[in-house]
Amino acid sequence: MAFGDAWKQISWFYYQYLLVTALYMLEPWERTVFNSLLISVAGMAVYTGYVFMPQHIMAILHYFEVVQ
């Protein structure tokens, strides 16, 4: 039942997301298009962060001469 409550909470949040972004008014295929675009952009941002963040952090620390 913990999953039941969590599922209810998640679907409430999804409903709020649909209302705020006006996806509530769009047809299901339009929602799919928008959600895929959003997830792909977010996914690309996360991937870029994952790949490049160590390099960026090392460069910053090197600049501030905390690390050689």
Place this chain on the structure above:
Amino acid sequence: MTESAANKAVNGEVCHRATNGVKPGRNGFVKNHYHYKQQKNCYAEEKVYHTACNGGVYSRPFIESFEETPMFVAVLTYMGYGILTIFGYLRDFLRDWKIEKCHIAREREQQKDFVPLYQDFENFYTRNLYMRIRDNWNRPICSVPGAKMDLVERISYDYNWTFDYTGRVVKDVINMGSYNYLGFAENTGPCANAAAQVTMNYGVGIGSTRQEIGNLDKHEELEKLVAAFLGVESAMAFGMGFATNSMNIPALAGKGCLILSDELNHASLVLGARLSGSTIRVFKHNNMQSLEKLLRDAIVNGQPRTHRPWKKILILVEGIYSMEGSIVRLPEVIALKKKYKAYLYLDEAHSIGALGPSGRGVVDYFGLDPRDVDVMMGTFTKSFGAAGGYIGGKKELIDYLRTHSHSAVYATSMSPPVVEQIITSMKCIMGEDGTTMGRERVQQLAENTVYFRRRLQEMGFIIYGNSDSPVVPMMLYMPAKIGAFGREMLKRNIGVVVVGFPATPIIESRARFCVSAAHTKEMLDTALSMISEVGDLLQLKYSRHRILPSLDRPFDETTYEENED
């Protein structure tokens, strides 16, 4: 009459009505000398606010509030509209390239090279935003639209382009949308019986205009009754409220006249003003400084190029503005009109029957003299449960309108059962039918209004307007919430009217409740609990002020109140 209202304040009793926030001396309205004397009587330095500092023309507290849109909500609303616009362009592209079937009106193949007929932004909005939530409007009602009504159930398989009837009827939907302020929309009772009797005598159709052979004795009786009800010399009734405004303002004003019209006036007033051919200047909504500035400019400068004086200056205001729920500042308008010698046209479409201790409208509500208003216009649609409009005023004015108004000359006169419904309901309100039903209805409406508004504001919704107006606009803001609110309320058996662009500014979409005397307290409680439930589900409780805001400060540039924190 404004002098006696001022005298009422001088005796100091008004100082105890501690409901308005007025800082003395910030009025900026007509600087009548007698109101400076009263400021000495007012306890201005402490937190007891009162109406006397407003010039003493208000004999009762004037509490109106328009809470500011929260910034976060405004940004998200714009974002929502942006997403809808992008998808609208996408859909239009698909329709144009024939990838998707086009359901809307298009030019014929032979006309493709002509100047396009169907291309504005207004149509873009209709195709791509309105159509998606169209099931909230034009709902067919299959019973009398009283306090409860029956709706025909509809379903759409192609996203609201076409509707099919399932064959079922949704019964006993609480009606929070009809302009049924005094509850006269009923199919039983003395009004309905009288109307049925008159149908037996006169039939339903008239077949002519008032000027030709369509003037019944019922019409004459109605006009005398309306004149007695309003307290004016004479009145004239027309078949349609919209036509009353749009056809009579051209008869009253013409070229060389100036019309000063409120920003948020109804389309009928705007159309009438434009048809008249006069110069139109718009003042900010209910803002007396703006009106005074325009009046002064008009009198000092005269007509645009020649600087000749204006032939007449006509101020167009409404009693209650139905989209905002605000009440006109009538005492101040009358004071200004007298000072600058302008004429006043008051459209009491929503306020007649709904305001005032005896239901005689906004003039009665403020305790003013009806002879101060030059043209009193109103409709019978809202509080009397009928259809049509009237104009009341001096006998010379009405006699002039009988011959010069387009509506009198060209429009068919009112149907007899409608006239009888108005006569019976008006006699009921005036108390002339021997019962106290009219008085009870007016009081019930006032109680329902105060109760409903107070509970909604306590729940945390943003409610616009005056605390005495039976029109209650509740802000929704986001476009998806317009559709969601309408549908969720219908699921819970409550019918509401939701409004968006272009009737309101684009981010200020709202749900508009109309309180009725026919609503019992149980119905209102049911409705309120459902509204609260839907409000929690949709996260509509935007108000940042948990306490009832009270503000009677003259507005500066905007009609928003500031946060007092």
